[in-house]
Amino acid sequence: MTEDNAILVGNKPFMNYITAIVMQFATKNASEVVVKARGNLINSAVDASMVASKRFLEGKVKVKNVVINSEEVTNREGKKRNISSIEITLEKV
């Protein structure tokens, strides 16, 4: 699997990420796609993964693995804080 199959969920419209997941499987023929997010966007990564796997790619794609973690980041004021992250691996059934 290459890094091309990783999708980082950000602040774009929600549907963009679902489309990106579906496109990776449908047109790029990926066997796995990793959906990543940090902080408040963790919800969106879970939502996008669920909508893609249960609605758009129902019966074709399922959740293989979910990993949560936290990492120390330095904000613009120079303060260090921990931010949680998630990596959801979806795979072809």
Place this chain on the structure above:
Amino acid sequence: MTEDNAILVGNKPFMNYITAIVMQFATKNASEVVVKARGNLINSAVDASMVASKRFLEGKVKVKNVVINSEEVTNREGKKRNISSIEITLEKV
């Protein structure tokens, strides 16, 4: 494992959930604790699990398993919609 070891993350102050996790392991001697949340509270469940396992119970507790899902719920207006959920199982090292 009994259902006593499940913690549902809601809208209470964040620290309550961390305390609940730590208490289950430290005073109730649980071998596993399941942290659950739905919708927008998924972030908080991940944050609470990370703070509990990496700061308060560092080296003593780790993430065993993470499951994401979605379920159909009916809101107050009688409309059906899908809501994502997460279940994070923490275990004693």
